[in-house]
Amino acid sequence: MYCFRIKRLIAIAVTLLSLLTGCSLPQVTAEQRIFLNLSLDYLGEYQLPKMKYKDTPVGGLSALTYDRVRDRFYVLSDDRSQLAPARFYTFKLALNETGIQNVEIENVTFLKTQDNQTIPKAKIDPEGIALTPQQTVFISSEGVTKEGIPPFLREFDLQTGQQTSNLPIPERYIADATDDKQEKGIQDNLGFESLTLNPTGTVPAKGEPIRLFTATESALMQDLDPPAKDEQGNPKPQINKCRLLHYYIGDGPPVLLSEHLYPLAPTPPGALAHGLTELLAIDQSGHFLSLERSFSLAGLSVKIYQAATGGATDISRIASLKGDVSGVSPVKKKLLLDLNELGIRLDNLEAMTLGPRLPDGSQSLILLSDDNFQEQQITQFLLFRLKS
Numbered sequence: 001m002y003c004f005r006i007k008r009l010i011a012i013a014v015t016l017l018s019l020l021t022g023c024s025l026p027q028v029t030a031e032q033r034i035f036l037n038l039s040l041d042y043l044g045e046y047q048l049p050k051m052k053y054k055d056t057p058v059g060g061l062s063a064l065t066y067d068r069v070r071d072r073f074y075v076l077s078d079d080r081s082q083l084a085p086a087r088f089y090t091f092k093l094a095l096n097e098t099g100i101q102n103v104e105i106e107n108v109t110f111l112k113t114q115d116n117q118t119i120p121k122a123k124i125d126p127e128g129i130a131l132t133p134q135q136t137v138f139i140s141s142e143g144v145t146k147e148g149i150p151p152f153l154r155e156f157d158l159q160t161g162q163q164t165s166n167l168p169i170p171e172r173y174i175a176d177a178t179d180d181k182q183e184k185g186i187q188d189n190l191g192f193e194s195l196t197l198n199p200t201g202t203v204p205a206k207g208e209p210i211r212l213f214t215a216t217e218s219a220l221m222q223d224l225d226p227p228a229k230d231e232q233g234n235p236k237p238q239i240n241k242c243r244l245l246h247y248y249i250g251d252g253p254p255v256l257l258s259e260h261l262y263p264l265a266p267t268p269p270g271a272l273a274h275g276l277t278e279l280l281a282i283d284q285s286g287h288f289l290s291l292e293r294s295f296s297l298a299g300l301s302v303k304i305y306q307a308a309t310g311g312a313t314d315i316s317r318i319a320s321l322k323g324d325v326s327g328v329s330p331v332k333k334k335l336l337l338d339l340n341e342l343g344i345r346l347d348n349l350e351a352m353t354l355g356p357r358l359p360d361g362s363q364s365l366i367l368l369s370d371d372n373f374q375e376q377q378i379t380q381f382l383l384f385r386l387k388s
Contacts (some may be wrong), residue, residue, distance in 0.1 A: 004260065006312075009203055010032055029229075033333050034308050034310065036282075036283075037286055038388060039384060039386075040385065042383075042384055044099020044137070045380060045381065045383075046099065046102075046383075047381075048380075053089065053105045054270050056079075056108055058077075058079060059077065059079075059370075060077045061078075061351065061379055062077070062128075063126075063127060063278070063351045064129065065130050065353055066355050066356070066366075066368065067357065071089065072090050073091040073092075073353070074090060074092060074129060074131060074137060075088060075129075076088045076125055076126050076127070077089070080117070080124060081121045081123065082125060083233055083373065085110045086118070086119045086124050087111060088108075088111070089106075089289070092105070093355065093359065093381070095383060098357055098358055099383055100383050103381065104343035109158075109159070109161040111126070111156055112160070113162075114162070116160075116162050122147055125143060126139035127140055127142040127191075128193065128195025128214060130196055132197065132200070133208070135159070136329075137155070138158060138167075139196060140153050140191075140193070140195040141215070143175070143191035144188060145187070146189075150361060151173060151190065151191040152166065153166075153169065153184055153212070153247070155167075165254075166364060167254050170256065172214075175221070176259045179383075182221065182340065185220060187220070187221060188256070191216055192215070193215075193275060193276065193350070194215050194277065194291075195212070195214075195279070196212075196278075196281045197281060198212075198284055199284065201236050209249060211257075211281075213247070214244075214245050215243060215244040215245065215262050215276055216242045216273035216279065218242060218275050220243060224279040224322065225241075225323065235269070238265065238267075239266075240274070241262075241325070242263075242308065243261065243321075245258075258316055260314065260330070261315055261321060261330040262276060263333065264332045267294070268296060269296075270296045270297060271294045271296045272292040272295050272296055273311050275293065277291050277292070278308075280354065282354070284311035287307070288309070290305045290333070291304055291365065291367070299346075300346045302338075302339040304339065305334060308332045311329055311332075313329045323350045337383075343380075346380075347369035347370075347379075348372060349380070351367065353365075353366055354366075361384040362385045362386070363387075363388075364383060366382070
């Protein structure tokens with residue numbers, strides 16, 4: 001009886017093995033395990049005319065965030081309180097599957113200090129905005145070392161614009177000088193350009209934590225590699241070592257949980273500006289969209305990547321990323337769309353957010369350009385369908 005059972009079990013095992021080997025099992029690549037199956041469809045463009053709203057010039061629009069409950073967008077101007085007090089606008093966008101039909105400005109909110117005063121000149125360089133379920137917005141100030149404008153990450157009341165909190169910035173991000181001898185901190189005007197929160201519910205939940213992410217537009221001074229040349233004496237392309245910061249904001253004091261190396265593409269030859277201009281968290285599992293932009297005399301180059309932090313090394317204890325970083329696992333990147341292939345004029349695209357669902361139920365993605373308050377530039381909205 002015992003031998004019969006053994007033989008029966010062997011027969012069953014052989015049968016199962018033959019069935020498995022006879023099937024074609026799906027092969028999952030390492031890339032498929034890291035990245036989401038995403039694609040983008042371009043739907044259309046809308047150009048906002050030059051205008052004023054309540055005595056403020058509507059320009060320099062460098063960031064936007066979507067309020068799903070109110071179906072409104074909050075759009076940040078990067079005016080450094082020079083043309084009017086630092087501010088964000090409330091926009092209403094009419095979207096459908098053929099593009100953006102109309103953009104309407106409904107309100108302007110001036111940013112204020114904790115003592116309820118508008119922010120004076122040379123105290124802010126607003127570049128990133130993100131909405132919380134608690135009806136506040138976090139705003140990043142990029143930092144302009146040559147003008148003494150510090151980088152910061154602060155929270156403001158959505159309705160009044162008054163500052164409510166301030167996130168701690170590690171000392172390594174603070175410039176040690178305002179002249180050519182600077183050796184640490186953010187490079188001039190290349191600080192916290194991007195800002196995003198992990199997707200949360202639309203109703204405030206007691207104790208619900210917020211995870212905030214920002215990144216430097218380019219490398220910190222202490223992370224810069226010296227110029228290198230190839231065997232022919234030509235400049236050698238080098239990866240720009242941006243730092244991506246991850247904050248945890250819960251019941252207690254905000255905590256900087258980790259930092260990761262974000263490998264910005266090498267600076268293109270002849271580029272006048274090159275950087276990571278926006279991050280957008282798209283799930284709770286460390287997946288992002290990132291926006292990289294370059295500008296040269298030949299024009300603009302803009303690319304959207306999918307980025308994943310899973311498995312990336314925490315570099316918060318690494319004082320300098322200069323030199324060999326082969327022992328550091330960076331944020332993984334995958335090109336999602338090269339906007340130059342759309343065949344349209346591109347302007348200074350700096351803002352990106354998920355918008356409302358389109359009539360067919362698909363997810364919208366909106367990009368926005370910063371016209372730098374220049375007549376020859378445009379404020380450009382681009383609408384995409386994000387498919388997964």
